[in-house]
Amino acid sequence: MNIKGSTNIVGLIGHPVEHSFSPPMHNAAFKALDMDYAYVAFDVDPSDLKSAIEGAQSLNIKGFNVTIPHKIEVMQYLDELDEVAELIGAVNTIDFKNLKGYNTDGIGAIKAIEAVSPVKDKNVIVAGAGGASRAISFYLAKYGASSITVLNRNEDKAQSLAGDILASDLIDDVKADSISKISSCLKDADILVNTTPLGMHPNVDGSVASSDDMHENLVVFDAVYNPHETLLLKEAAKAGAKPVYGIKMLLYQGAESFKIWTGSEPPIDVMENALKQYLGR
Numbered sequence: 001m002n003i004k005g006s007t008n009i010v011g012l013i014g015h016p017v018e019h020s021f022s023p024p025m026h027n028a029a030f031k032a033l034d035m036d037y038a039y040v041a042f043d044v045d046p047s048d049l050k051s052a053i054e055g056a057q058s059l060n061i062k063g064f065n066v067t068i069p070h071k072i073e074v075m076q077y078l079d080e081l082d083e084v085a086e087l088i089g090a091v092n093t094i095d096f097k098n099l100k101g102y103n104t105d106g107i108g109a110i111k112a113i114e115a116v117s118p119v120k121d122k123n124v125i126v127a128g129a130g131g132a133s134r135a136i137s138f139y140l141a142k143y144g145a146s147s148i149t150v151l152n153r154n155e156d157k158a159q160s161l162a163g164d165i166l167a168s169d170l171i172d173d174v175k176a177d178s179i180s181k182i183s184s185c186l187k188d189a190d191i192l193v194n195t196t197p198l199g200m201h202p203n204v205d206g207s208v209a210s211s212d213d214m215h216e217n218l219v220v221f222d223a224v225y226n227p228h229e230t231l232l233l234k235e236a237a238k239a240g241a242k243p244v245y246g247i248k249m250l251l252y253q254g255a256e257s258f259k260i261w262t263g264s265e266p267p268i269d270v271m272e273n274a275l276k277q278y279l280g281r
Helices: 022-032 046-058 073-077 084-087 105-114 132-140 155-167 180-190 232-237 248-262 268-278
Strands: 008-014 037-043 063-066 093-095 100-102 121-125 149-152 174-178 193-196 220-222 242-244
Touching: 008 022, 022 037, 022 248, 022 268, 046 073, 046 193, 063 248, 084 100, 084 132, 093 248, 100 248, 105 132, 105 193, 105 220, 105 248, 121 132, 121 180, 121 232, 132 149, 132 155, 132 193, 149 155, 155 174, 174 180, 220 232, 220 248, 232 242
Parallel strands: 008 037, 008 063, 121 149, 121 193, 149 174, 193 220, 220 242
Antiparallel strands: 063 093, 093 100
C-alpha cells in the first residue's frame, strides 16, 4: 500500500478491534480500484468515544465502521441518522461528509440471503433477539417478508423486539416465542436466520436446530462466519436445505459501507477473496 500525503483514511472503531476482518477486505478493494484510500482499525475505549468522533472530524477522516461496544452510544455524537438506522437504534457506519450514521448489517444479511432466495412474501424465523437480530429483522420487514417469528431464550426480549418491529408499520405479522419451540416453528418456515453465537469458534459444537427440524425447501442463514461452515449449516446440508454463509453478510455489509464513503461500486469478488485468504480458506 502506497500511503501518501493525499491518502484518504477510513477505518473501524471498537473495543477490541484486533480480530477484525475489515482492514484486509477494504484495503484489497482500494488497491484493486487504484483508489487513494487506506482502512485502519482503531481501538477506542468507551470513555473516549466522544473525543474519537471529534478527533476524526478534525483529522478529516472520511468514514468509520462501528463495532461493539459503540454501535448505540455513538448515535448521540452524530448530526443525522439514516431512517433504518434510527429504527434499528444502532449504527455501524459513519459518513463524515455530513456526520450521518447508517446500519449496513441488515442489508448485508438481506443481500446474502437474496443470492439464494428472495425475502419478499416469505415466512422467516429469526433465532436470537440481540443487536444483529434487530438489524436483520427490520430489513426483513422492509424487504417484504410475509411474517417474522423471533425466538429467544429470554422470551421477554423476543417480545420486546417483535413489538418494535410491529410498531415500525413495515410488516403486520410478527410473533415471538421461546427458542425451545424452534422445531415446530420451522415446519412452515421458508427462511431461518441465526443471529445467536451458537456454533461460533471456539465453541463450534452448538446449533440452534438440527437436520431433523429442517426441510429441503428451507433457506438457512447463519450470521456466524468463524468457522465458515458452522454446525447449523452442516445440519442444513444434511437436510437438503439451502445454506447461506455468514461470510457473505460480512462481505455485503462492508460493500455497502464502501459505497457510502466513496460513491463507487466495490469489487465484490476482490473483497470476498481477501476475506477467504484472511480466514485461511
